[in-house]
Amino acid sequence: MNWSSLYADMNAANFFNFSFLPKYASFFVEGIIYTLLLSIVAVALAVIPALLLALMRLSKNKVIKAISGAYIAVFRSTPLLVQLYIIYFGVFGAIRIPSVYIGFIDLSRFIPGVVALAINSSAYVAEIFRAGILAVDIGQTEAARSLGMTGAMSMRLIVLPQAIKNILPALANELITMVKESSICMTLGMQELMWGAKTVAGNTYITLAPYVLAAMIYFCINFPASKAIEAIERRMRRGDKH
Amino acid sequence: MATNIDNNAVLIEVQNLRKEYNGGEVVALDNCSMSVRRGEVVSIIGPSGSGKSTLLRSLNLLETPTSGRIIFDGVDLADKKVDINLHRRRMGMVFQHFNLFPHKTVLQNITIAPINLKIMTKEEAEAKAMQLLERIGLKDKANEYPAMLSGGQKQRIAIVRALAMNPEVMLFDEPTSALDPEMVGEVLDLMHSLVMDNMTMVIVTHEMGFARKVADKVVFMAEGSILEVNTPDELFDNPQDPRLKDFLSKVI
Ligand SMILES: Nc1ncnc2c1ncn2[C@@H]1O[C@H](COP(=O)(O)OP(=O)(O)OP(=O)(O)O)[C@@H](O)[C@H]1O
Ligand SMILES: [Mg+2]
Numbered sequence: 087m088n089w090s091s092l093y094a095d096m097n098a099a100n101f102f103n104f105s106f107l108p109k110y111a112s113f114f115v116e117g118i119i120y121t122l123l124l125s126i127v128a129v130a131l132a133v134i135p136a137l138l139l140a141l142m143r144l145s146k147n148k149v150i151k152a153i154s155g156a157y158i159a160v161f162r163s164t165p166l167l168v169q170l171y172i173i174y175f176g177v178f179g180a181i182r183i184p185s186v187y188i189g190f191i192d193l194s195r196f197i198p199g200v201v202a203l204a205i206n207s208s209a210y211v212a213e214i215f216r217a218g219i220l221a222v223d224i225g226q227t228e229a230a231r232s233l234g235m236t237g238a239m240s241m242r243l244i245v246l247p248q249a250i251k252n253i254l255p256a257l258a259n260e261l262i263t264m265v266k267e268s269s270i271c272m273t274l275g276m277q278e279l280m281w282g283a284k285t286v287a288g289n290t291y292i293t294l295a296p297y298v299l300a301a302m303i304y305f306c307i308n309f310p311a312s313k314a315i316e317a318i319e320r321r322m323r324r325g326d327k328h
Numbered sequence: 329m330a331t332n333i334d335n336n337a338v339l340i341e342v343q344n345l346r347k348e349y350n351g352g353e354v355v356a357l358d359n360c361s362m363s364v365r366r367g368e369v370v371s372i373i374g375p376s377g378s379g380k381s382t383l384l385r386s387l388n389l390l391e392t393p394t395s396g397r398i399i400f401d402g403v404d405l406a407d408k409k410v411d412i413n414l415h416r417r418r419m420g421m422v423f424q425h426f427n428l429f430p431h432k433t434v435l436q437n438i439t440i441a442p443i444n445l446k447i448m449t450k451e452e453a454e455a456k457a458m459q460l461l462e463r464i465g466l467k468d469k470a471n472e473y474p475a476m477l478s479g480g481q482k483q484r485i486a487i488v489r490a491l492a493m494n495p496e497v498m499l500f501d502e503p504t505s506a507l508d509p510e511m512v513g514e515v516l517d518l519m520h521s522l523v524m525d526n527m528t529m530v531i532v533t534h535e536m537g538f539a540r541k542v543a544d545k546v547v548f549m550a551e552g553s554i555l556e557v558n559t560p561d562e563l564f565d566n567p568q569d570p571r572l573k574d575f576l577s578k579v580i
Contacts, residue, residue: 229427233441234417247431
């Protein structure tokens with residue numbers, strides 16, 4: 087076997103052969119926009135269902151608790167890719183969305199994709215909410231209830247405003263996860279960052295460097311973002327002194 | 329302390345209360361019965377783990393009884409059909425660790441329940457809160473957050489927060505045991521002033537001197553049971569139960 091030919095691609099020039107950039111930069115720019123939109127909209131859509139799921143999960147009613155538990159278990163225990171395909175072809179196979187474009191974004195693809203990501207994310211965000219709520223000292227609820235507040239009122243006025251502090255950093259981390267995970271939407275032809283890289287690779291026969299560039303872009307979005315979250319978390323913890 | 333207690337009606341009657349945890353593994357309360365009359369000050373004492381907190385917290389149903397009855401002003405609170413929230417408004421509770429709402433100012437801590445339960449308008453609630461803060465000399469702290477207060481100040485605010493609901497009885501669970509010694513006095517003084525106002529009070533405490541001074545009746549608990557109930561003088565000077573004798577020899 088000729089080892090040297092096997093490693094022929096493995097040199098720095100191939101990794102960083104960005105000669106496609108002048109012509110194909112727009113694929114990456116649009117890819118970034120698409121990826122960020124997918125992630126932000128998906129997590130935003132996930133918040134309200136997740137809060138409901140979390141409250142259901144914390145409910146004393148066993149049936150309500152079980153429904154939410156099952157939902158969370160299913161979406162956390164199956165691959166996102168499988169969920170995406172089932173929702174895309176199953177649910178949105180029945181509900182056809184007209185091919186309307188907003189800028190370069192085809193809504194008939196974007197909406198099913200973002201809904202699938204949101205449904206998946208809601209299961210994870212529900213656990214974030216649940217953990218955030220449980221981290222609030224039980225004495226807070228007891229004080230509120232001892233004053234005659236209903237369970238809902240004490241949740242809304244006393245517990246959730248304090249839980250938010252625990253929830254926001256985790257929610258921001260979920261957004262970072264989504265920026266990475268949304269790359270699987272490429273498989274359904276959504277023009278996010280990974281799709282851009284793959285298309286450029288196909289058009290230019292430069293097979294490696296477009297992916298390297300995509301990786302660098304993902305990194306440059308996520309790494310500073312996660313560092314910023316850590317810093318904010320540290321500052322919030324320092325501000326805590328009760 | 330208060331006079332004519334015997335002429336006053338029973339406000340809380342606990343009958344054969346039992347509380348189990350972990351499906352019966354722990355019996356925190358075993359066949360407890362006691363009563364609290366209007367205007368009466370009842371102190372609950374006993375060793376750690378004897379069930380004092382559980383008994384007190386059962387009175388406003390923060391703990392749900394396994395069996396037995398808690399009759400508050402003629403209504404059995406343990407009955408599932410009772411709207412407990414309406415009754416809790418009438419019973420103030422003070423906790424060992426204050427449990428002030430850290431995201432609310434002192435004023436908001438005091439007014440949040442009466443305003444949101446639509447018992448008072450915002451103006452009424454704030455006027456009442458300021459009047460109560462004036463009483464405890466903390467009017468200037470109205471717009472501070474709890475984190476800025478000392479332990480003694482926090483506990484006095486917590487007492488005032490409960491008072492703002494105009495409760496008919498105040499329940500205290502070791503209100504001074506989380507405090508630095510130099511702050512115990514200010515909290516006991518405030519509680520003493522409530523006694524002087526004829527407030528009905530149930531006080532779980534390790535402060536034997538205070539219990540003896542203010543209580544009309546002292547309840548001694550051990551291992552989930554009420555073993556002795558008597559006037560403070562009788563209970564402290566002439567204890568009957570051997571476990572009470574043992575307990576008193578250790579704490580006094
Ligand atoms: N949530 C719970 N789950 C299980 N066991 C409990 C729970 N709460 C209390 N217990 C148990 O019930 C018993 C009575 O507890 P309780 O807190 O009422 O005692 P206490 O007299 O207030 O003690 P302390 O003076 O230490 O506050 C203890 O054995 C305790 O371990
Ligand atoms: Mg206790």
